[in-house]
Amino acid sequence: MPILILPAIATQFLARILLHLFDKLGCMRQFHLTPEASADANPVDAAEILEGLNAMQQEAASATDGPVLIIAGPGSGKTRTLTHRIAYLLGAGKARPFEILALTFTNKAAREMRDRIKKLVGEEAARGMWMGTFHSIFARMLRIEGKKIGYTPDFSIYDTDDTQRVLRDLMDRYHVDGKQFNVRAMRSIISSAKNQMVSPGEYEKMVASPVQEKAALLYRPYQQSLLKANAMDFDDLLLKPIELFEKDTQTLKKYQQRWRYVHIDEYQDTNHAQFLVARMLAAVHRNICVVGDDAQSIYAFRGADIGNILSFQRDYPNATTVRLEQNYRSTKAILRLADSIIKQNKDQIEKTLWTENVDGEAVVLKEAISEKDEAQKTERTIRDIHVRRGYPFKDFAVLYRTNAQSRSLEDALRRGGIPYRIVGGQSFYQRREIKDALAYLRLIVNPSDLASLRRVINYPARGIGHKTQEVLSTFAVKEGLTLWQTLERIGDVGLSNRARTAAEKFRALIAKYVSKAGTLSADELAREIIREAGIFDDLRKDNTPENLVRWENVNELTNAIAEFVANSSEQATLSAFLQEVTLMTDADEGEDSDNKVTLMTLHASKGLEFPAVFITGLEEGLFPLSQAASDRKELEEERRLFYVGATRAEKHLFLMYARSRYRYGDQQTAVRSRFLEEIDASVIRTERGDNFEQRKDRFVTSQRGKGAFEGLDPHYYRKKPSGKSNGKGAVSSGRRIVYDEGEGGPLSPGMRVEHDLFGEGKVLALEGQGDRAKVTVFFKEVGQKKLVLKFAKLQRIG
DNA sequence: AATAACTTTCTTTTT
DNA sequence: GAAAGTTATT
Numbered sequence: 164m165p166i167l168i169l170p171a172i173a174t175q176f177l178a179r180i181l182l183h184l185f186d187k188l189g190c191m192r193q194f195h196l197t198p199e200a201s202a203d204a205n206p207v208d209a210a211e212i213l214e215g216l217n218a219m220q221q222e223a224a225s226a227t228d229g230p231v232l233i234i235a236g237p238g239s240g241k242t243r244t245l246t247h248r249i250a251y252l253l254g255a256g257k258a259r260p261f262e263i264l265a266l267t268f269t270n271k272a273a274r275e276m277r278d279r280i281k282k283l284v285g286e287e288a289a290r291g292m293w294m295g296t297f298h299s300i301f302a303r304m305l306r307i308e309g310k311k312i313g314y315t316p317d318f319s320i321y322d323t324d325d326t327q328r329v330l331r332d333l334m335d336r337y338h339v340d341g342k343q344f345n346v347r348a349m350r351s352i353i354s355s356a357k358n359q360m361v362s363p364g365e366y367e368k369m370v371a372s373p374v375q376e377k378a379a380l381l382y383r384p385y386q387q388s389l390l391k392a393n394a395m396d397f398d399d400l401l402l403k404p405i406e407l408f409e410k411d412t413q414t415l416k417k418y419q420q421r422w423r424y425v426h427i428d429e430y431q432d433t434n435h436a437q438f439l440v441a442r443m444l445a446a447v448h449r450n451i452c453v454v455g456d457d458a459q460s461i462y463a464f465r466g467a468d469i470g471n472i473l474s475f476q477r478d479y480p481n482a483t484t485v486r487l488e489q490n491y492r493s494t495k496a497i498l499r500l501a502d503s504i505i506k507q508n509k510d511q512i513e514k515t516l517w518t519e520n521v522d523g524e525a526v527v528l529k530e531a532i533s534e535k536d537e538a539q540k541t542e543r544t545i546r547d548i549h550v551r552r553g554y555p556f557k558d559f560a561v562l563y564r565t566n567a568q569s570r571s572l573e574d575a576l577r578r579g580g581i582p583y584r585i586v587g588g589q590s591f592y593q594r595r596e597i598k599d600a601l602a603y604l605r606l607i608v609n610p611s612d613l614a615s616l617r618r619v620i621n622y623p624a625r626g627i628g629h630k631t632q633e634v635l636s637t638f639a640v641k642e643g644l645t646l647w648q649t650l651e652r653i654g655d656v657g658l659s660n661r662a663r664t665a666a667e668k669f670r671a672l673i674a675k676y677v678s679k680a681g682t683l684s685a686d687e688l689a690r691e692i693i694r695e696a697g698i699f700d701d702l703r704k705d706n707t708p709e710n711l712v713r714w715e716n717v718n719e720l721t722n723a724i725a726e727f728v729a730n731s732s733e734q735a736t737l738s739a740f741l742q743e744v745t746l747m748t749d750a751d752e753g754e755d756s757d758n759k760v761t762l763m764t765l766h767a768s769k770g771l772e773f774p775a776v777f778i779t780g781l782e783e784g785l786f787p788l789s790q791a792a793s794d795r796k797e798l799e800e801e802r803r804l805f806y807v808g809a810t811r812a813e814k815h816l817f818l819m820y821a822r823s824r825y826r827y828g829d830q831q832t833a834v835r836s837r838f839l840e841e842i843d844a845s846v847i848r849t850e851r852g853d854n855f856e857q858r859k860d861r862f863v864t865s866q867r868g869k870g871a872f873e874g875l876d877p878h879y880y881r882k883k884p885s886g887k888s889n890g891k892g893a894v895s896s897g898r899r900i901v902y903d904e905g906e907g908g909p910l911s912p913g914m915r916v917e918h919d920l921f922g923e924g925k926v927l928a929l930e931g932q933g934d935r936a937k938v939t940v941f942f943k944e945v946g947q948k949k950l951v952l953k954f955a956k957l958q959r960i961g
Numbered sequence: 962a963a964t965a966a967c968t969t970t971c972t973t974t975t976t
Numbered sequence: 977g978a979a980a981g982t983t984a985t986t
Contacts, residue, residue, distance in 0.1 A: 268976070298976055323975090345971095345980090397976055432976095465975060565973055567977080587975085621963095628963045662962090788973060794968045804974080827972065827973065828977050968982070 231478035237810035238492030260291030358466030430455035494523020503843035538575035686725035
């Protein structure tokens with residue numbers, strides 16, 4: 164890197180931070196602003212300084228008051244930039260710590276930011292700052308202010324599991340059943356309605372399908388159940404602050420005054436509610452600074468609205484826009500590949516990424532026979548680079564589209580004796596035994612908590628089965644009580660002696676610890692109730708290795724609680740612990756010091772970087788996922804995901820695909836991903852060092868048409884004919900399952916078909932591709948229907 | 962009536 | 977291959 168030349172405006176900012184840093188480190192104050200000189204001064208911290216300098220080129224100039232939009236590519240140090248801005252505000256005396264609100268999306272990013280701030284301005288300042296994920300910040304605020312909208316500070320936070328428990332109850336009560344009305348569908352419809360801030364009343368009017376009709380029926384009762392349970396789901400954590408602010412403008416004013424500077428990381432991932440609450444909070448001082456990259460928007464599925472970042476300048480007309488286009492991370496080869504990926508997308512802000520880094524080695528494409536082979540090749544390649552080039556294991560990351568793919572990779576790494584860690588997936592706090600134990604604690608803290616009560620009322624088995632629970636539920640609804648209140652009036656319910664005794668015993672158990680909650684410390688409380696409830700006994704009942712691990716996990720939980728109580732200085736209440744733990748979905752044990760290969764989903768990789776990266780499973784139907792293949796917007800999101808994955812790599816990038824893969828419990832043949840056919844092949848070499856021969860004609864690029872294929876594999880996965888998957892092979896092979904069939908599919912308009920339920924009919928039209936393919940059929944009995952081909956199980960007749 | 966054993970279904974990403 | 981749903985057993 165050449166000598167660094169600083170823009171004049173940046174000097175004051177830089178000098179303050181650097182002097183501060185040198186002060187802290189106790190090293191000399193004389194330094195030349197060249198990389199070489201600072202490297203001499205102190206090799207370790209010089210790296211930090213250099214990082215800082217790199218990131219400060221333009222943002223120093225825009226470290227002014229007023230709204231700021233920072234658009235930046237991957238590897239340009241976005242989060243770092245934001246951190247330095249905050250440091251600047253403090254360093255320049257513009258703001259005091261508690262006047263700054265910094266919002267991130269992952270706990271990981273929040274932690275990273277806090278660590279950097281600590282380094283730059285000291286621990287004291289960092290502590291006073293409101294810095295964290297949207298969800299954790301608002302949980303914290305609602306602990307303080309929630310009573311104004313009907314929640315006690317002990318409210319429970321419901322994750323997907325819990326909300327589905329509540330919904331299942333409601334589906335019973337409102338008689339929503341049938342195959343297509345499953346809990347997951349209902350939950351996701353309600354959740355996206357909430358994300359878009361559509362109220363139950365508004366939603367009822369928008370209903371356009373039977374599934375939506377059922378969801379509309381459940382939406383309002385669902386919200387009422389949560390309120391009654393003194394619980395909020397993840398969506399509520401964003402919506403309730405808005406509700407609160409609208410209802411009580413005094414509270415809004417308080418926080419508007421308090422937070423003079425609002426900072427948001429990964430702005431492209433904000434949803435409508437987050438946009439609104441940010442705008443509310445920044446309305447007085449109008450010092451809002453957001454950082455993001457539209458090309459890395461990969462969370463539309465959970466309501467992220469890329470429009471927020473695209474229209475920032477319209478929302479804040481006098482905003483300063485800063486573009487950071489220099490990439491400090493990857494080689495030219497990798498960046499070129501990444502650029503060729505994202506160029507395929509139509510919806511994007513034009514950015515020209517560039518780097519001063521070396522050209523680097525070619526990106527390597529590897530084909531494998533099976534997923535097992537893919538995993539072994541990955542393992543061998545890691546070992547090879549590790550041994551021959553001396554890369555430590557922590558320099559490697561293996562990325563995949565779905566969590567299920569980690570299994571074969573783990574197998575291969577374990578077999579090869581290579582240490583690894585898995586990020587994300589099921590974190591400690593999401594394991595069943597942990598959630599069971601936590602449910603007891605949540606119930607003690609918040610007895611209204613319906614989901615937790617349902618979770619543990621018969622675990623371990625104590626004779627309160629479905630029937631009994633149903634009776635209790637019905638009584639509760641009839642009397643307008645919570646389930647817990649029903650247990651307190653168990654005599655009035657009219658149960659059999661046996662059931663009543665069991666229920667009463669359970670109530671007494673919980674009540675005992677509710678009253679003990681004041682006297683025992685949190686960890687003692689946890690240990691005792693877990694023991695007395697019989698969880699330990701249940702896990703030791705039979706001596707399977709799984710149960711042993713579970714038993715250890717539960718023990719570990721009590722340690723974690725003890726640690727939490729010991730470490731947190733402020734009100735380290737048990738309920739605060741329980742709330743935080745629910746929000747900690749990223750496997751948090753990310754000890755970076757460990758020298759291990761990292762396995763994770765592409766989503767989880769965002770914001771990270773590794774010298775060597777493997778992107779596995781580049782196959783049609785998997786990446787891009789079949790559901791996304793027929794919709795341009797979804798396909799573009801998959802492509803951005805590929806882009807995110809590729810730009811994690813600093814020096815080496817490997818693209819892997821397998822010709823067959825186990826899916827749905829069956830071996831299925833696979834076609835390599837269309838993404839491979841559309842990228843810049845000039846930077847790619849095959850395993851043997853050959854040029855990569857693309858088959859461009861295989862897929863129509865996204866620019867042409869609406870993502871349709873031209874005369875090619877309409878199915879991405881085809882079952883091998885051998886299938887002895889279900890015992891009744893004869894029956895299923897006699898039946899012609901359409902999506903299983905060869906080129907073009909056997910159906911065409913005019914054909915006569917038969918459906919299990921609807922009977923005989925005539926095909927009118929076909930549309931969509933692969934798993935999304937739909938067929939319109941006119942049935943004699945029931946008239947015209949549009950069916951998803953994959954599930955319709957149509958049989959040709961005549 | 963509760964629970965264990967078996968069968969069928971449905972497969973994404975996460976705060 | 978896991979989870980939900982169904983049937984058989986206690």
